[in-house]
Amino acid sequence: MPESYLPKGFLWGFATASYQIEGAPHEDGRADSIWDVHCRIPGKIADGSSGDVACDSYHRTAEDIALLKQCGAKAYRFSLSWSRMIPLGGRNDPVNEKGIQHYVKFVDDLHAAGIEPMITLFHWDLPDGLQKRYGGMLNKDEFVKDFENYARVCFMAFGAKVKYWITFNEPWCSSILGFSTGLFAPGRTSDRSKSAEGDSSTEPWIAGHSFLIAHGAAVKAYRDDFKAKDGGQIGITLNGDWTEPWDPNDPADVEAATRKLEFAISWFGDPIYFGKYPDSMRKQLGNRLPEFTPEEIALVKGSNDFYGMNHYCANYIKHKETEPEPNDFVGNLEILMVNKAGDIIGPETQSLWLRPYPLGFRKLIKWLSDRYGGPTFYVTENGTSLKGENDLPLDQLLEDDFRCEYFRGYIGALADAHAIDGVDVRGYMAWSLLDNFEWAEGYETRFGVTFVDYAGDQKRYPKKSAKVIGSIFDQYIKKE
Numbered sequence: 001m002p003e004s005y006l007p008k009g010f011l012w013g014f015a016t017a018s019y020q021i022e023g024a025p026h027e028d029g030r031a032d033s034i035w036d037v038h039c040r041i042p043g044k045i046a047d048g049s050s051g052d053v054a055c056d057s058y059h060r061t062a063e064d065i066a067l068l069k070q071c072g073a074k075a076y077r078f079s080l081s082w083s084r085m086i087p088l089g090g091r092n093d094p095v096n097e098k099g100i101q102h103y104v105k106f107v108d109d110l111h112a113a114g115i116e117p118m119i120t121l122f123h124w125d126l127p128d129g130l131q132k133r134y135g136g137m138l139n140k141d142e143f144v145k146d147f148e149n150y151a152r153v154c155f156m157a158f159g160a161k162v163k164y165w166i167t168f169n170e171p172w173c174s175s176i177l178g179f180s181t182g183l184f185a186p187g188r189t190s191d192r193s194k195s196a197e198g199d200s201s202t203e204p205w206i207a208g209h210s211f212l213i214a215h216g217a218a219v220k221a222y223r224d225d226f227k228a229k230d231g232g233q234i235g236i237t238l239n240g241d242w243t244e245p246w247d248p249n250d251p252a253d254v255e256a257a258t259r260k261l262e263f264a265i266s267w268f269g270d271p272i273y274f275g276k277y278p279d280s281m282r283k284q285l286g287n288r289l290p291e292f293t294p295e296e297i298a299l300v301k302g303s304n305d306f307y308g309m310n311h312y313c314a315n316y317i318k319h320k321e322t323e324p325e326p327n328d329f330v331g332n333l334e335i336l337m338v339n340k341a342g343d344i345i346g347p348e349t350q351s352l353w354l355r356p357y358p359l360g361f362r363k364l365i366k367w368l369s370d371r372y373g374g375p376t377f378y379v380t381e382n383g384t385s386l387k388g389e390n391d392l393p394l395d396q397l398l399e400d401d402f403r404c405e406y407f408r409g410y411i412g413a414l415a416d417a418h419a420i421d422g423v424d425v426r427g428y429m430a431w432s433l434l435d436n437f438e439w440a441e442g443y444e445t446r447f448g449v450t451f452v453d454y455a456g457d458q459k460r461y462p463k464k465s466a467k468v469i470g471s472i473f474d475q476y477i478k479k480e
Contacts, residue, residue, distance in 0.1 A: 004412065004419040004476065005418070006419075006425070007425075007426065008480060009426075010425075010427065010476075010477045010478075011074050011427035012073065012427065012469075013068065013075035013115065013116070013427075013428075013430070014073055014430050015380060015381050015429035016077070016079075016432050016434060016436065017078070017079045017123035017124070017169065018078070018081040018084070019033060019036075019123070019437065020054060020432075020438070020439070021055040023052060023058050024058035025052050027058065028096070028098040028102065029096040030081060030084040030087060030099060031128070031129060033081065033126060033185075034186045035124065035125050036050070037186075038184070038185035038187055039052075044187065045439075045441075046440060046441050047443055048442070049437065049442040049443055054436055061109060065109055065110060065113050065115065067433060067450060068110075068115050069113050071449070071470060074115065075116040075117070075118055075427065076115050076116070076429075077166075078117070078118075079120035079121070079125075079169065081099070081125060082126065082127050082150055084096065084102070085100055085154070086127065086150055086153065087099075087129070089146060090129065090133065091148075091149035104158065104161075107161050111161065116163070118162075119154070119158070120168075120169050120237065121147075121154060121165065121218070122147070122169065124169065124178075124185070124439075125185075130143070137179075137210040137211065138179075140209060143214055144213050144214045144217050147214040148214065148221055152221055152225075160229070164232065164233060165232055165234040166234070166235060166237050166380065167234065167236050168214075169237045169308075169310070170237060170238065170310055171207075171208060171211035171212075171238070172239055172240075174211065175204040176204050176329050179198060181200070183440050184439060184440060188203060200327040202288050205289050209290040212271050212300050215236050215272075216296070219303040234304075235305050235306040235378070236272065238265050238268050238269055240261060241312065241313050241314055241315055241364075242313075242357065242360030242361065242363055243257040243258070243260045244314060244317070244339065245317055245339075246318035246339050247318070247339070253318055256319035256331065256332075257317040259333065260315075261367065263280070263281060263329065263330055266371070273301070273371075273372045280331060284328075284331065306376040307376065308380040309377050310382070312383070313346065313356060314346065314360035315355075316337065316338065317333050317336070318336055319332075320334060337355055349387055350385035350389060350390070351384075356409065358410050358413040361410050361414060365379075365414070366423055369424070374424060377423065377424060377425040378426055378427040378429075379414065379425065379428040381430075382429075383403070383431035384403055385446060390444055390445070397451055398462075400465050403465040404464055404469075407465060407468070408472055411428065411472050415476045430449065432447045433448060434448040434452050434460065435452045435454075449462065449463055449466035449469065451463055
């Protein structure tokens with residue numbers, strides 16, 4: 001047993017998202033989500049692809065569960081397709097029993113295999129009916145009511161079978177990439193070369209506020225009417241990268257590194273734990289950042305049973321002397337891969353934004369633990385792509401030593417955070433079980449511990465990382 005360790009009963013497994021793996025977009029009553037529509041717009045996806053087939057997981061649940069068992073996973077985090085369960089999305093729209101029963105059976109099958117389900121209610125795929133009806137997240141009152149209704153449908157359908165609920169996955173991505181840069185669905189942005197609609201200076205902050213209120217409403221519904229009898233817990237998953245100052249001797253860079261964390265993570269974390277937005281955001285954004293009503297504060301503050309943490313990498317941060325642009329969403333700073341001394345933050349991957357730096361994981365979870373009073377953490381995503389992986393012959397692709405080393409480094413850093421820094425972490429879900437549809441990057445980027453033959457028969461081939469990750473956890477998890 002190494003000096004660092006993870007607690008007894010630590011829950012580890014893998015994560016996926018419905019639109020990225022399921023396929024079957026119009027089967028058994030499912031209707032379009034905003035991602036189905038987004039993918040049909042030429043130029044939005046790097047390789048012109050979509051999630052229409054993806055990993056065909058809707059038809060291959062037994063294969064996916066067999067894979068989880070083969071890897072030794074104790075848990076599986078997956079998301080539900082809202083438009084599979086309530087095709088048009090709204091609180092007065094019909095509920096699709098076939099969609100519900102598909103997931104109920106899947107949860108039953110997971111339990112039969114000894115695997116704990118962890119359900120994400122929303123992983124970016126809003127029913128397109130709600131986007132067209134009232135602008136989705138831009139209409140707070142309608143969105144909150146419809147999301148609470150959807151959450152209740154899910155809580156009722158699964159009852160005590162599901163003990164871990166996540167309301168939203170990475171609301172930062174939905175808000176910024178969906179309503180500022182236009183990279184993600186619904187693709188709204190001030191850049192008229194990308195979209196005819198959108199205001200990047202205001203819409204992301206409106207959307208983010210809607211996510212927070214909807215999260216609070218769903219948590220209240222669960223706590224009021226389900227938690228006592230079903231015995232589960234509920235939280236939100238927030239994403240964020242660690243930051244190091246470009247020049248550690250420049251107080252302005254040190255301050256900017258913290259400001260970047262606040263704009264990326266505390267935008268959602270602070271309202272949930274403190275009932276207010278970070279001062280740095282209010283200072284820069286002014287009245288573009290919505291105000292909470294007293295009723296909203298009561299709903300949102302304290303609305304996490306646990307903190308869901310998605311984390312991949314780190315950056316160097318350099319302050320800017322100039323005034324912030326109206327469309328700035330990072331905190332008026334530069335995000336860099338090399339610091340003043342010429343140090344590179346980490347090796348290149350297939351994802352331009354992702355440079356591994358395991359120590360940053362330990363530093364970030366400690367920073368979050370200190371800021372938010374020591375919450376219980378579940379790491380709900382962590383993983384890496386490999387530069388050029390998609391171009392390798394299959395026999396080489398399956399020898400993904402880079403990914404194995406990534407997991408060794410990051411899981412070790414997590415064990416250090418727990419054993420040495422006193423962080424309360426209870427679970428870890430690697431991203432991802434399968435190579436899958438990587439949003440705007442299409443199928444050119446692979447994150448899976450399992451190769452999926454998209455072009456052929458959808459056969460799954462476990463990579464070396466799928467076989468190694470269990471032994472890494474065996475090394476760290478306390479047996480008694």
